[in-house]
Amino acid sequence: xxxxxxxxxxxxxxxxxxxxxxxxxxxxxxxxxxxxxxxxxxxxxxxxxxxxxxxxxxxxxxxxxxxxxxxxxxxxxxxxxxxxxxxxxxxxxxxxxxxxxxxxxxxxxxxxxxxxxxxxxxxxxxxxxxxxxxxxxxxxxxxxxxxxxxxxxxxxxxxxxxxxxxxxxxxxxxxxxxxxxxxxxxxxxxxxxxxxxxxxxxxxxxxxxxxxxxxxxxxxxxxxxxxxxxxxxxxxxxxxxxxxxxxxxxxxxxxxxxxxxxxxxxxxxxxxxxxxxxxxxxxxxxxxxxxxxxxxxxxxxxxxxxxxxxxxxxxxxxxxx
Amino acid sequence: xxxxxxxxxxxxxxxxxxxxxxxxxxxxxxxxxxxxxxxxxxxxxxxxxxxxxxxxxxxxxxxxxxxxxxxxxxxxxxxxxxxxxxxxxxxxxxxxxxxxxxxxxxxxxxxxxxxxxxxxxxxxxxxxxxxxxxxxxxxxxxxxxxxxxxxxxxxxxxxxxxxxxxxxxxxxxxxxxxxxxxxxxxxxxxxxxxxxxxxxxxxxxxxxxxxxxxxxxxxxxxxxxxxxxxxxxxxxxxxxxxxxxxxxxxxxxxxxxxxxxxxxxxxxxxxxxxxxxxxxxxxxxxxxxxxxxxxxxxxxxxxxxxxxxxxxxxxxxxxxxxxxxxxxxxxxxxxxxxxxxxxxxxxxxxxx
Numbered sequence: 001x002x003x004x005x006x007x008x009x010x011x012x013x014x015x016x017x018x019x020x021x022x023x024x025x026x027x028x029x030x031x032x033x034x035x036x037x038x039x040x041x042x043x044x045x046x047x048x049x050x051x052x053x054x055x056x057x058x059x060x061x062x063x064x065x066x067x068x069x070x071x072x073x074x075x076x077x078x079x080x081x082x083x084x085x086x087x088x089x090x091x092x093x094x095x096x097x098x099x100x101x102x103x104x105x106x107x108x109x110x111x112x113x114x115x116x117x118x119x120x121x122x123x124x125x126x127x128x129x130x131x132x133x134x135x136x137x138x139x140x141x142x143x144x145x146x147x148x149x150x151x152x153x154x155x156x157x158x159x160x161x162x163x164x165x166x167x168x169x170x171x172x173x174x175x176x177x178x179x180x181x182x183x184x185x186x187x188x189x190x191x192x193x194x195x196x197x198x199x200x201x202x203x204x205x206x207x208x209x210x211x212x213x214x215x216x217x218x219x220x221x222x223x224x225x226x227x228x229x230x231x232x233x234x235x236x237x238x239x240x241x242x243x244x245x246x247x248x249x250x251x252x253x254x255x256x257x258x259x260x261x262x263x264x265x266x267x268x269x270x271x272x273x274x275x276x277x278x279x280x281x282x283x284x285x286x287x288x289x290x291x292x293x294x295x296x297x298x299x300x301x302x303x304x305x306x307x308x309x310x311x312x313x314x315x316x317x318x319x320x321x
Numbered sequence: 322x323x324x325x326x327x328x329x330x331x332x333x334x335x336x337x338x339x340x341x342x343x344x345x346x347x348x349x350x351x352x353x354x355x356x357x358x359x360x361x362x363x364x365x366x367x368x369x370x371x372x373x374x375x376x377x378x379x380x381x382x383x384x385x386x387x388x389x390x391x392x393x394x395x396x397x398x399x400x401x402x403x404x405x406x407x408x409x410x411x412x413x414x415x416x417x418x419x420x421x422x423x424x425x426x427x428x429x430x431x432x433x434x435x436x437x438x439x440x441x442x443x444x445x446x447x448x449x450x451x452x453x454x455x456x457x458x459x460x461x462x463x464x465x466x467x468x469x470x471x472x473x474x475x476x477x478x479x480x481x482x483x484x485x486x487x488x489x490x491x492x493x494x495x496x497x498x499x500x501x502x503x504x505x506x507x508x509x510x511x512x513x514x515x516x517x518x519x520x521x522x523x524x525x526x527x528x529x530x531x532x533x534x535x536x537x538x539x540x541x542x543x544x545x546x547x548x549x550x551x552x553x554x555x556x557x558x559x560x561x562x563x564x565x566x567x568x569x570x571x572x573x574x575x576x577x578x579x580x581x582x583x584x585x586x587x588x589x590x591x592x593x594x595x596x597x598x599x600x601x602x603x604x605x606x607x608x609x610x611x612x613x614x615x616x617x618x619x620x621x622x623x624x625x626x627x628x629x630x631x632x633x634x635x636x637x638x639x640x641x642x643x644x645x646x647x648x649x650x651x652x653x654x655x656x657x658x659x660x661x662x663x664x665x666x667x668x669x670x671x672x673x
Contacts, residue, residue: 260325260327260328263328263330264327267330267365267369267372268365268369269365270365270366271365271366271368271369272366273366273369273370274366274369292597293596293597294584294597295584295587295588295597296593296594296596296597298588299593315373315376315377316327316369316373317327318325318326318327318328318329318376318380319326319327319380320376320377320380320381
């Protein structure tokens with residue numbers, strides 16, 4: 001198909017299917033990253049008609065089929081360290097038609113747009129009745145950190161010419177910003193590693209482990225400051241040995257009680273008056289202790305917080321103390 | 322209860338008002354329950370509110386029950402209809418339960434509300450029956466919903482929150498498999514335990530629900546006592562604590578309360594590190610009930626005296642109160658124990 005008018009009409013007719021494809025992959029990735037305990041944001045879009053036509057004109061494409069990003073999903077990771085994990089997750093999940101890490105293609109001596117791009121389709125062996133309609137259809141996935149995503153948006157709005165067409169002063173300004181973005185992501189990751197490795201920051205490490213499981217059960221935002229305070233009060237309930245493998249302790253508990261946890265979070269999703277502690281990651285820790293040693297939990301809790309707060313949660317769990 | 326109450330979900334709730342039985346029924350005035358003709362509209366918050374009330378009431382003191390084959394109560398049949406008949410009429414069924422409750426009540430039963438809740442436990446169809454008793458003077462009024470009278474649950478919740486209306490009696494029936502034997506039942510009376518031959522308890526459990534206790538109280542009491550003594554002797558190494566716990570156990574068995582709440586016993590008498598170990602030990606010994614209906618007839622002779630036996634063959638026998646008053650125990654560094662008795666020697670004699 002190479003007549004632009006025909007392409008336009010064809011795209012108007014076909015666009016809703018691509019819109020659905022993007023939404024489906026977005027939901028799929030959101031659930032997969034959540035199950036892996038990775039925090040990120042995903043959105044999806046199908047190209048609007050004018051963007052598709054402009055791309056064909058600009059790139060001098062001779063056919064409609066040459067446009068591979070008709071459907072697109074953007075995945076924005078909070079930490080740069082999580083990018084390789086999401087990359088692997090995408091590679092394991094879809095048939096990869098193209099995979100480009102922009103940093104690698106820039107080389108060591110150039111600054112520029114960063115991110116990881118994929119062109120994917122559903123794997124034939126995993127096609128179901130529901131996904132049959134998208135067999136072989138391509139979707140572009142862009143994987144960014146927040147800083148990279150910010151630059152992608154700003155540069156798209158601002159820089160519409162080739163880099164060399166701008167005055168040198170502007171080119172230097174752009175390069176300084178690009179360097180800043182790389183530095184920002186690197187410094188955040190580095191600071192995060194140092195903070196998490198600091199011995200006094202056990203609460204932070206425990207919270208990371210809890211969040212990793214919590215977000216596999218619900219997408220509700222929680223209050224991190226409150227979490228750190230409560231975890232600080234309750235961490236003494238675990239032996240040093242248990243704290244060292246806290247992730248495994250929580251993983252084992254969540255796996256053995258996954259259906260019940262999912263049931264409870266769904267049951268209270270729409271309940272505005274439910275316990276303020278339920279949609280906090282540390283509720284998992286409280287439920288875990290409630291099953292293993294409710295008496296010690298009660299004692300530790302009563303030293304700092306009103307008992308009725310704990311009783312609200314224990315009634316929800318079905319085992320009042 | 323064997324089923325996990327944490328998996329309980331409330332689907333529908335209907336409320337009926339049960340007035341007190343008139344002392345002298347007037348032929349001119351109709352008397353009877355004030356019935357709702359439609360279930361009450363529920364928000365997710367109200368569903369969860371009832372969910373938590375049912376859980377709390379039943380875990381505070383629920384006994385396993387089974388349907389009494391010879392009962393005249395229509396409740397077992399209605400419960401079975403609800404659990405296993407696809408098209409059972411929930412509203413009509415609840416009205417029949419309310420009418421039966423009114424007829425069963427005597428003059429001593431205060432006014433109250435009957436709540437019948439269509440619930441699931443681990444996705445299994447179940448029925449909860451709650452009886453609320455309210456203070457004199459508290460009025461609840463019906464409202465009209467979809468042109469039918471019913472009770473406003475939001476208003477009811479406010480009353481319950483102020484403790485002017487409390488859940489005193491509850492029953493929950495989970496339909497695991499068709500037929501009466503496939504039903505797991507629990508009943509709770511937070512007002513008083515099911516003491517044998519106690520009229521008020523019999524009223525709710527037997528006359529109204531048409532049930533009997535699953536476990537014989539004398540047998541479960543003996544199992545609890547044996548398992549608790551086993552814990553003290555096998556799992557507690559400190560002789561001072563052994564004695565303290567044994568005295569507490571005897572006191573618990575001898576007091577006038579009609580039930581033993583396992584967690585409450587642990588909470589009140591054991592050191593924090595021993596509490597969960599105690600509950601786990603009881604569970605391992607087959608005492609999984611949260612509440613034991615107390616009947617000490619099978620263990621009565623063991624409750625009057627506390628005996629401490631030493632490796633040398635020396636034994637000290639005392640009532641819990643005189644042990645408390647006259648005996649001091651001290652743990653020595655050598656691993657041995659010093660027992661000090663301060664009393665007046667009354668007599669000395671040989672014994673086989």
